[in-house]
Amino acid sequence: MKRDAMLLVDALRDPSGITELDADGWTALLAMARAEQLLGTVARRLSGLSVPGAVANILGEARINAEYQRRSALWEADCARRALAGYPGKVVLMKGTAYAAAGLKASEGRHIGDLDIMVARDDLPQVEAALLAAGWEWVKSDPYDDAYYRDHMHELPPLIHKERDRMIDVHHTILPLTARPKPDAVAMLEDAVALENGLYVLSPRDMVIHSAAHLFADGELDGGLRNLWDIHCLLAEFGDESFWQMLKSRAEHHQLWPAVYRAGRLAHRLYGTEIAKDWQRRNRWDNWYAKRLTARDDWGRGTRKFIRLIFYIRSHWLRMPPLMLARHLWVKWRKPV
16 A cells, blocks of 8 residues: 555654554654654653554664654754854754754754754854854855855855764855845844743744745655654744734745745644634645645655755745856856765
8 A cells, every 4th residue: 555644744743643654644643743853752642552562672773763853852952052152143953963962843853954053144253253263164065055055055164073973054044145035134033032041043934934934945755754743842932812914914024935835724623733813824835835845755765856856946936046057057066976
């Protein structure tokens, strides 16, 4: 029996339904969860439910690994805080580390990879120098890649710590400078919320907007179910009666209302997220997004190749104008592997 990743969606939305799975169903669910980096989240959602012994062992290891990642992420954030102790501006944590540091539901079982921070664009030289002095070094040594990041991207070229082997991405906004939407990074920094340790996280509205932008305005939707689950958790935690209009107004200010609107609709459609009634209008293109998000087979492999190709092309089209895209792809194609 062939499945798609709606099996994974259904397990997250209503964990009680997994009691009907056979051995092949469990294999498919775990494979899809691994591929979407949602195994730890699934493990947390299924806590306390009766599952086969072999599955229980896998889920138990996933919960342990997720907790290890959470602790490691918070430790790495503190290392960055100490390295930037002399920097007077705000250091804003982003994505998974931010959710963990703020104690949000989105962090429960979440896979956390690189450390992502955001600082003021004018302060990048000072932040860069402090991190290099504290043991981080460049991952990309190619002059073209370095120049491309600095001139066109929303972050510095990635850095890795030479002793801890952990990556850090230093953002100055949330979308590439060549993208059509132009988010107000200054406003995001101004409204960032202080944590007890002196670091910051984005405001609730900007957290949702950043997550939606990362999913729909910047990428080809790889790992999209995890990012959409983040949005589901954030909306469930923050989405009281007064939140929706403020979120819409803020998203319009950042030129990201279409992405936020689609994120709310698809979270509602796939995960059952409670959203404002006037957000629940159907959009004919949502079907294609849902098909792309759930394009996995029983072994966790990507399916629906044509749809994936369309979204891959779309992701590059969103990032840069046509002539610049053509030049960029030509340069990357000519470089030796």
